[in-house]
Amino acid sequence: xxxxxxxxxxxxxxxxxxxxxxxxxxxxxxxxxxxxxxxxxxxxxxxxxxxxxxxxxxxxxxxxxxxxxxxxxxxxxxxxxxxxxxxxxxxxxxxxxxxxxxxxxxxxxxxxxxxx
Amino acid sequence: xxxxxxxxxxxxxxxxxxxxxxxxxxxxxxxxxxxxxxxxxxxxxxxxxxxxxxxxxxxxxxxxxxxxxxxxxxxxxxxxxxxxxxxxxxxxxxxxxxxxxxxxxxxxxxxxxx
Numbered sequence: 001x002x003x004x005x006x007x008x009x010x011x012x013x014x015x016x017x018x019x020x021x022x023x024x025x026x027x028x029x030x031x032x033x034x035x036x037x038x039x040x041x042x043x044x045x046x047x048x049x050x051x052x053x054x055x056x057x058x059x060x061x062x063x064x065x066x067x068x069x070x071x072x073x074x075x076x077x078x079x080x081x082x083x084x085x086x087x088x089x090x091x092x093x094x095x096x097x098x099x100x101x102x103x104x105x106x107x108x109x110x111x112x113x114x115x116x
Numbered sequence: 117x118x119x120x121x122x123x124x125x126x127x128x129x130x131x132x133x134x135x136x137x138x139x140x141x142x143x144x145x146x147x148x149x150x151x152x153x154x155x156x157x158x159x160x161x162x163x164x165x166x167x168x169x170x171x172x173x174x175x176x177x178x179x180x181x182x183x184x185x186x187x188x189x190x191x192x193x194x195x196x197x198x199x200x201x202x203x204x205x206x207x208x209x210x211x212x213x214x215x216x217x218x219x220x221x222x223x224x225x226x227x228x229x230x
Contacts, residue, residue: 037221042223043205043223043224043226044222044223047218047220050218093158095217098172100164100166100214100215101164101171101172101215102215102217103149104149104159104161104209104219106158106159108156108158109156
């Protein structure tokens with residue numbers, strides 16, 4: 001079965017520091033998708049990125065960047081020059097095939113606190 | 117545009133009561149998912165609809181849980197004879213793709229069973 005491990009339960013940094021959230025996954029599928037979601041205190045899961053298993057190019061979006069390494073089954077997320085508004089719980093997720101679709105298998109989440 | 121909405125946002129039930137949780141997906145989205153998120157955990161899959169067809173319900177924890185989407189739009193998750201272990205946030209997600217990429221989530225319903 002698919003599994004996602006986010007070993008860091010909580011991270012606390014001072015504003016403007018860079019921070020990396022780790023994600024390691026296990027899958028038997030040759031084709032799969034990886035995701036990152038942000039869950040602010042309001043509770044809604046906000047989609048950040050989707051990555052196809054065939055595309056190992058790193059991606060940058062503003063202060064956010066993602067490093068996908070198939071060889072180590074990792075999909076890490078870095079926030080550069082963190083801001084207080086980045087404080088949230090971040091979830092890494094992996095697709096798993098079900099009948100007719102792909103469900104998401106989530107990690108336990110990493111609670112990120114950015115202190116002013 | 118409007119995102120996924122869920123109601124009620126908070127529900128308190130006495131043990132043994134039945135509850136119904138509603139999800140309004142993004143207009144036109146064919147795929148709809150329900151997830152359960154226990155405190156301090158990641159969401160876990162419950163069930164999936166493609167239009168009105170429930171194609172997978174393997175994540176429903178017991179036969180007290182029932183979901184429907186009769187017209188392929190709004191969905192209702194019903195829990196009968198609630199138990200304390202049912203206390204969780206119930207998240208609904210929808211996707212424009214029949215296969216489910218990418219899923220957009222609602223704010224969730226926090227259910228507390230006393």
